[in-house]
Each structure stands twice: as structure tokens, then as C-alpha cells.
């Protein structure tokens with residue numbers, strides 16, 4: 212039976228992905244920090260799964276390599292080797308760079324980027340030895356474009372993007388499929404919290420793409436895993452951004468800088 216491990220599987224996009232696999236009778240391991248929220252997710256999914264025993268929950272902080280490695284190894288000992296790893300654990304804390312502080316900056320890098328690397332490392336050796344396995348990393352539209360107020364988050368998601376690209380080229384020779392996806396704003400508990408802190412200047416940029424339901428994002432991700440697609444885009448705008456963004460950067464910068472200046476009351480440089 213297929214064993215799917217999902218970091219961040221207790222909420223939002225990760226939970227929506229878990230829900231699709233649960234209804235297919237897959238063995239599922241969900242990893243997150245809060246035991247209470249994990250238990251809620253397990254109960255919710257148990258209604259869909261063939262047997263409650265097919266859903267395992269483990270508490271671990273992905274930013275702590277020892278914790279996440281041990282948790283993943285416990286999941287593999289119980290349910291067999293990992294066939295599919297989805298790394299959805301992530302945090303977002305918007306704020307202008309000078310107000311963000313190094314703790315909040317580092318927390319986003321440690322969770323979103325290092326947390327992804329740690330989870331991948333925990334399954335990677337086994338996958339390459341078996342000559343099979345799939346890894347899907349959740350980056351973001353913010354992993355394709357630098358956005359006002361998102362210096363740490365964008366850095367962490369660009370890092371995931373670069374990691375996925377490089378690892379893909381190493382892994383394919385070992386029969387391991389590495390993928391990365393770039394979701395737009397998605398209706399999840401985290402998104403609701405984030406909106407309260409999103410600067411108006413960021414809304415001017417991010418408002419270009421309207422929010423998606425988590426189920427729709429999860430559906431495209433699972434479909435991409437099945438087809439072994441490397442990059443998954445959501446909607447025409449983010450597809451164009453991913454494929455042609457770097458080529459049209461000067462135009463995008465000009466366009467967004469104008470929109471941002473309008474939101475900031477026309478002041479684009481300090482002191483002017």
C-alpha cells in the first residue's frame with residue numbers, strides 16, 4: 212500500500228492533500244507541531260479513510276533536524292518506506308524588512324526552507340536506494356517574485372525553488388521524482404491570519420491573483436504528483452510569471468512600483 216508522508220498535514224493545503232489521499236485508501240502520516248490540531252485532522256480524515264489505523268500522526272518541528280528525522284523514521288517503521296513526501300509545513304509573517312526583526316526572519320527561513328531540506332533528507336537516501344519515490348515541495352507564487360513586505364518569506368520560498376531544481380537534476384538518475392509547486396493565495400487558516408498583517412503595498416501586488424480554495428490547490432498538486440510533473444502552476448497569471456517573469460521583470464517592476472507608490476500615498480523614496 213502506498214505510504215504518503217505530509218509535513219504540515221494537520222491544516223490548510225497539507226490537510227486538503229491528506230483528505231484526497233485518505234479517500235483513496237492510502238496510508239498517511241501527518242506531521243506538525245500541535246498534537247491537538249493533528250488529532251482533530253486525524254478524526255476528520257478517519258471518516259473518509261477505509262480504516263482509522265491508516266492515518267498516523269506525529270508531532271515534530273521541521274526546523275529541528277533531529278526531531279523531524281526521528282518522526283519520519285517512526286512513520287516509515289510503522290507504515291513502510293515513504294513512497295510520496297509532501298512538504299507543506301510553513302509559516303508566513305509579513306512585515307517591512309526593518310520592522311521584521313531577525314528572529315521572525317530566521318523563523319521563516321528555518322521552517323520553510325531548512326524544514327523542507329530536513330524532511331527531504333530523512334526520506335531521500337531510502338528512496339534513492341529503492342530507486343523509486345516522489346517528493347513534492349510546496350513553494351509559493353512568492354517563490355517566483357519578490358514582494359513588498361515579504362523579504363523573509365520570499366527568500367525562504369525562492370530557496371525551496373532553487374533546492375527543488377537542483378535536487379531534481381540529481382534525483383532523476385536514481386528514479387526519484389522531485390516536484391515543486393507555486394500556489395497563489397489560498398483560503399487556509401494561515402491565510403486568514405496573514406491578511407491582518409499584509410501591508411497595503413503587498414496587497415497591490417498580490418491582489419493581481421485572487422485566492423483559491425485549498426481543495427482546488429490540493430487537487431492540482433495531487434494530479435501533478437501522479438503525472439510526475441516538475442513544476443505546478445495555478446492559473447494563467449502565475450504560469451506566465453513562472454515561465455516568462457524573469458524576461459519581463461523591468462516591466463513588472465515598473466508596473467508594481469507604480470501601484471505600490473499609489474498605495475503609499477505617492478511617496479516612493481524616503482524624504483521626498
Ligand SMILES: NC(=O)C1=CN([C@@H]2O[C@H](COP(=O)(O)OP(=O)(O)OC[C@H]3O[C@@H](n4cnc5c(N)ncnc54)[C@H](OP(=O)(O)O)[C@@H]3O)[C@@H](O)[C@H]2O)C=CC1
Nearest residue numbers: 219221222223224243244245272273300301396397399401
Ligand atoms: N495559504 C496560502 O495563501 C499559501 C500557502 N503556501 C504554503 O503552503 C504551505 C501550507 O500553508 P497553509 O496551508 O496556508 O498553512 P496552515 O497554517 O493552514 O498549515 C500549515 C501547517 O504546517 C504546520 N507547521 C507550521 N510550522 C511548522 C513547523 N515548524 N514544524 C512542523 N509543522 C509546522 C502547521 O501545524 P503546526 O502549526 O501545529 O505546526 C500546519 O499543519 C506553507 O508552506 C505555505 O507557505 C503557499 C502559497 C500560498
Ligand SMILES: CCCCCCCCCCCCCCCC(=O)[C@@H](N)CO
Nearest residue numbers: 303351352353395396417419420451452
Ligand atoms: C507575465 C507575468 C504577470 C505577472 C503577475 C504577477 C502576479 C503576482 C502575484 C503573486 C502572488 C503570490 C501569492 C503568494 C501567497 C502566499 O504564499 C501567502 N499567502 C502565504 O500564506
